[in-house]
Amino acid sequence: MDIFGVPIQALMGQLMLGIVNGSFYAVLSLGLAIIFGVLKIVNFAHGAFFMLGAFTAFLLAQHLGANYWTTLLVAPLAVALFGMLFEWLFLRRLYGLDPIYGLLLTFSLVLVLEGGFRVAFGSSGQPFATPEALRGTLNLGFMILPMYRGFVIVAALLVCLVTWFVIERTSLGANLRAATERAELTQAFGIDVPRLVTLTYGVGVGLAAFAGVLAAPIFHVNPSMGSSLVIIIFAVVVIGGLGSIMGAIVTGLGLGVVEGFTRVFYSEFSSTIVFLVMVLVLLLRPAGLFGREEG
Amino acid sequence: MPAKTPLKTFALSSMVLAMGAASGAMASNGFSDDVVRIGVLTDMSGIYTDLSGEAAVEAVRMAVEDFGGEVGGVPIEVIYGDHRNRADTGASRAREWYDNDGVDMINDLSNSGVALAVAAVAEERQRHAISNSASNIGLTNDYCSPYVTHYTYDAYSLAQGTGKTIVEDGGDTWFFLTVDFAFGIGLEEQVSEVVREAGGQVVGAARHPLDTTDFSSYALQAQASGAEIIGIASTGADAINAINALSEFGVSPDQRPAALLLWYDDIVSLGLEAAQGLLLTNAFYWDADDETREFSQRFYERTGRMPNMAQAGNYSSTMHYLNAVEAAGTDDPDAVSEQMRELEINDFFASGGYIRPNGRMVHDQYLWEVKAPDESEYDYDFLRLVATIPGEEAFQPLEDSSCYLLEHNQ
Numbered sequence: 001m002d003i004f005g006v007p008i009q010a011l012m013g014q015l016m017l018g019i020v021n022g023s024f025y026a027v028l029s030l031g032l033a034i035i036f037g038v039l040k041i042v043n044f045a046h047g048a049f050f051m052l053g054a055f056t057a058f059l060l061a062q063h064l065g066a067n068y069w070t071t072l073l074v075a076p077l078a079v080a081l082f083g084m085l086f087e088w089l090f091l092r093r094l095y096g097l098d099p100i101y102g103l104l105l106t107f108s109l110v111l112v113l114e115g116g117f118r119v120a121f122g123s124s125g126q127p128f129a130t131p132e133a134l135r136g137t138l139n140l141g142f143m144i145l146p147m148y149r150g151f152v153i154v155a156a157l158l159v160c161l162v163t164w165f166v167i168e169r170t171s172l173g174a175n176l177r178a179a180t181e182r183a184e185l186t187q188a189f190g191i192d193v194p195r196l197v198t199l200t201y202g203v204g205v206g207l208a209a210f211a212g213v214l215a216a217p218i219f220h221v222n223p224s225m226g227s228s229l230v231i232i233i234f235a236v237v238v239i240g241g242l243g244s245i246m247g248a249i250v251t252g253l254g255l256g257v258v259e260g261f262t263r264v265f266y267s268e269f270s271s272t273i274v275f276l277v278m279v280l281v282l283l284l285r286p287a288g289l290f291g292r293e294e295g
Numbered sequence: 296m297p298a299k300t301p302l303k304t305f306a307l308s309s310m311v312l313a314m315g316a317a318s319g320a321m322a323s324n325g326f327s328d329d330v331v332r333i334g335v336l337t338d339m340s341g342i343y344t345d346l347s348g349e350a351a352v353e354a355v356r357m358a359v360e361d362f363g364g365e366v367g368g369v370p371i372e373v374i375y376g377d378h379r380n381r382a383d384t385g386a387s388r389a390r391e392w393y394d395n396d397g398v399d400m401i402n403d404l405s406n407s408g409v410a411l412a413v414a415a416v417a418e419e420r421q422r423h424a425i426s427n428s429a430s431n432i433g434l435t436n437d438y439c440s441p442y443v444t445h446y447t448y449d450a451y452s453l454a455q456g457t458g459k460t461i462v463e464d465g466g467d468t469w470f471f472l473t474v475d476f477a478f479g480i481g482l483e484e485q486v487s488e489v490v491r492e493a494g495g496q497v498v499g500a501a502r503h504p505l506d507t508t509d510f511s512s513y514a515l516q517a518q519a520s521g522a523e524i525i526g527i528a529s530t531g532a533d534a535i536n537a538i539n540a541l542s543e544f545g546v547s548p549d550q551r552p553a554a555l556l557l558w559y560d561d562i563v564s565l566g567l568e569a570a571q572g573l574l575l576t577n578a579f580y581w582d583a584d585d586e587t588r589e590f591s592q593r594f595y596e597r598t599g600r601m602p603n604m605a606q607a608g609n610y611s612s613t614m615h616y617l618n619a620v621e622a623a624g625t626d627d628p629d630a631v632s633e634q635m636r637e638l639e640i641n642d643f644f645a646s647g648g649y650i651r652p653n654g655r656m657v658h659d660q661y662l663w664e665v666k667a668p669d670e671s672e673y674d675y676d677f678l679r680l681v682a683t684i685p686g687e688e689a690f691q692p693l694e695d696s697s698c699y700l701l702e703h704n705q
Binding site (some may be wrong): 007009010013014017020021117118122123125126127130137143144146148149151215218219220222224225227228229260263264268270271 | 296340341342343344345346348475501502503504506507508509511512513515516519533535536539544548560561563564565566569
């Protein structure tokens with residue numbers, strides 16, 4: 001069976017890959033959306049933290065012989081700590097200033113991190129082995145899906161849902177949302193808002209690093225692996241609606257699928273389609289698909 | 296009006312001064328600015344940093360030191376710059392170097408887009424440019440110039456090496472994964488020609504942007520094409536990611552990937568486990584003979600890595616340029632150009648090499664196979680020689696070149 005001259009099998013295959021990519025977009029844009037929601041900082045360094053996650057995992061495996069599952073846990077925590085330190089030392093001095101300052105600071109962090117890793121590890125990257133247990137392939141009938149990619153979808157969605165649950169359904173999340181809306185009032189209730197903010201940045205950065213560890217066996221660990229992704233992630237957050245948690249997750253997955261379909265019909269256009277969608281959404285719904293108009 | 300006279304006088308005298316300075320720039324000893332200045336224009340921060348970058352600059356510095364640091368009584372100076380893989384950045388840097396900084400020769404020029412743009416500037420400004428890391432054969436065809444030399448290899452030689460060998464080995468239906476700019480498209484064209492000439496068939500191609508991380512959808516397209524050979528017309532990180540994706544998606548046993556431009560550094564990055572059995576056409580391998588080992592050892596001590604073919608070419612071509620300057624007794628571009636085409640190149644890099652009128656340096660190319668991990672006996676022992684491709688066969692026949700300098704095109 002063909003759809004517009006494309007065999008349905010090819011279409012299903014690309015759809016599946018779209019979901020895999022969409023999972024990365026979802027985890028990354030979720031972190032970005034949380035950070036923007038609470039800190040009002042445009043975290044340009046998100047791609048660099050993604051890369052840092054992958055490199056931390058690589059270094060843990062290389063020098064300490066850590067297995068994949070340990071790195072999946074430890075690397076995001078380590079990067080989150082680093083992110084919190086960065087927030088505590090630098091970023092918090094910029095709250096209340098024009099967002100452009102935050103953007104410039106985080107962008108400079110990208111240049112420093114990427115440049116540093118390029119000097120230390122070169123530009124062509126380091127190999128990262130797929131964990132033994134996930135080496136095989138799954139025959140889905142319409143395509144051969146490497147087991148690891150299937151795992152990526154499951155792990156990414158799980159992390160997204162847990163994050164969403166914590167923010168929307170727990171008291172910690174409630175405090176966080178309160179601090180976002182009325183920081184001073186929340187503080188008056190005896191909640192340590194600055195610590196909450198640091199923690200939020202840590203969680204956002206940790207999510208990026210988690211995606212980085214997930215990506216390491218697929219993408220070959222190299223210093224620029226985050227920079228090509230980060231632009232798309234920004235588009236995802238804008239389309240989903242700035243600061244919207246569910247918006248970021250759903251849009252991330254959705255755009256992965258849209259991109260996958262575009263690859264089937266007109267491959268050259270696949271790197272542009274996300275931005276076309278962004279333009280359309282901004283024209284029709286300036287607050288994004290899931291965003292609320294601020295009155 | 297008398298009021299204007301002082302201004303006129305001033306203008307006139309500054310013009311005279313400027314003319315004096317201009318003619319003074321070519322000093323009586325035949326050397327402009329009393330220095331021979333070489334600019335290394337390379338990728339210092341992007342995807343091709345490992346292939347050229349800092350190590351390319353070091354190779355040129357080594358050549359200058361080995362030459363003695365001066366030529367015809369004037370010092371030789373090396374400067375470098377980053378083209379950031381952008382043709383416009385490369386061209387404007389080249390213009391600045393030629394016009395304001397007195398650069399006599401630009402070397403390396405990784406990235407075909409940049410190399411073609413700089414070749415046009417070199418022709419316009421009548422100064423030398425030598426490309427060692429770019430592959431597009433436009434440099435010795437439509438963009439050729441008396442001042443432009445294409446030294447180490449090109450897309451034609453890659454097609455004659457890896458491409459032809461695989462076709463002769465029975466791989467006659469091809470699908471290409473091509474990086475979407477001058478380099479990838481030029482390489483795809485050259486290899487397609489070889490495939491068709493041998494009676495094979497090109498069933499399709501997928502184009503991807505430079506610095507792509509996710510090749511999974513292209514891997515699926517390649518699978519669906521049913522082609523026997525999946526030609527990877529990209530290099531560096533792109534080629535590595537493509538090879539990984541193809542192996543991850545388990546390209547069926549009757550499909551084989553063929554990386555059309557692999558560098559020694561790509562093998563280091565892939566690791567022998569993943570890279571074993573891959574073929575590569577390279578003009579140089581550090582472990583080929585005593586001379587290459589001697590150079591490579593010195594290079595390793597300075598840079599911490601073994602030289603690849605472009606870095607070796609940067610050294611050899613700088614040496615050749617300086618020999619030509621010495622023989623000409625001047626850095627006048629026309630005189631040097633004549634000597635460069637006159638003198639034969641015999642060093643660790645090439646034996647009996649010579650530069651054709653269209654700027655193509657002709658020398659032997661080699662087809663290598665990556666060793667299996669258990670065949671590798673010592674550090675950096677990665678490649679086994681499969682075949683030597685004589686220079687005359689490796690490069691485009693002169694009569695096919697569209698270079699305007701050739702008689703048949705005049």
